[in-house]
Structure formats: structure tokens, C-alpha cells
């Protein structure tokens with residue numbers, strides 16, 4: 001099992017349409033086009049908080065950064081977040097991703113079922129990380145930066 005590493009990063013961008021595969025997998029994701037100059041962490045799976053700028057609402061997330069090698073042969077890197085606590089779609093909205101920890105490397109799975117099994121484990125680990133002392137600290141930073149008092 002990969003070692004979970006704390007990550008200090010914050011990315012902003014707009015939610016755009018992806019390939020539309022995630023919903024069928026049971027893991028619908030918001031695809032984020034990072035703002036120019038907003039640093040994108042290296043490809044991997046991460047836990048992090050999602051702040052919707054229009055409302056200040058904060059969601060618990062598991063973030064995939066990578067080329068989705070299980071499905072794609074192109075090197076294009078996608079930033080996607082699966083929100084644990086909402087089924088809202090927020091196309092066109094601006095969001096901030098506040099990274100808490102790196103969970104594992106991206107894997108080229110031999111089947112979609114294997115990916116879904118791994119993603120379920122990722123979400124469990126992400127939940128624990130978001131609830132950890134470090135997760136709460138990152139959340140406090142996000143709330144302060146966005147000057148929001150909306151409870152999670």
C-alpha cells in the first residue's frame with residue numbers, strides 16, 4: 001500500500017465537462033480546468049476540500065490528477081474531484097481545491113471494476129484524512145482564505 005503523504009497545495013479553476021464516464025462508474029467527478037499559473041500537483045490520487053466560490057460551500061473530496069490511463073492513451077492530464085457529500089453538478093462554477101494528502105499513485109487498471117474497487121478504498125482513506133487534525137487545519141485555512149462561514 002502506498003504511503004500517505006501530506007501535501008500543501010491549493011489549486012483554483014473552473015468546472016468543465018469531462019468524458020462523462022464517471023457517473024457510469026459510480027464516481028461522478030467534477031473536471032477542473034486549472035487557472036493559468038495555478039500550480040497542479042503531480043499525477044496521483046489525493047484527499048482534499050472543495051470550495052465552491054459562488055456559495056462558499058465546502059465539500060469533502062477525493063481528487064484524481066492524471067491521464068486516466070485505464071481508459072485513455074493520451075498524455076493529457078485531467079484534474080477531477082469526486083465529492084463525497086453531494087450529487088450536485090457545478091459546471092461553469094469556480095472552485096478551489098485544498099489538498100490534504102497524497103493517497104496513492106495513479107494506476108492503469110486492467111478493468112473498470114478494479115478501478116472502482118480502488119476508488120472506494122481511496123474515498124475511505126480520504127474521509128479519514130479529511131477528519132484528521134491535519135485535514136481540519138487545511139479546512140480552517142480554506143475557510144479563512146475564502147472568508148466563508150458556511151458550515152460543512
Ligand SMILES: Cc1cc2nc3c(=O)[nH]c(=O)nc-3n(C[C@H](O)[C@H](O)[C@H](O)COP(=O)(O)O)c2cc1C
Pocket residue numbers: 018019020021022023027029031045062063064067068069070071080081082105106107108109115118119120122123
Ligand atoms: C477516487 C478516484 C480514483 C481514481 N483512480 C484512477 C486510477 O488509478 N487510474 C485511472 O486510470 N483513473 C483513475 N481515476 C480517474 C477515472 O478514470 C475518471 O474519473 C473516469 O474515467 C471519469 O472521467 P470523466 O469525468 O472524464 O468522465 C480515479 C478517479 C477517482 C474519482
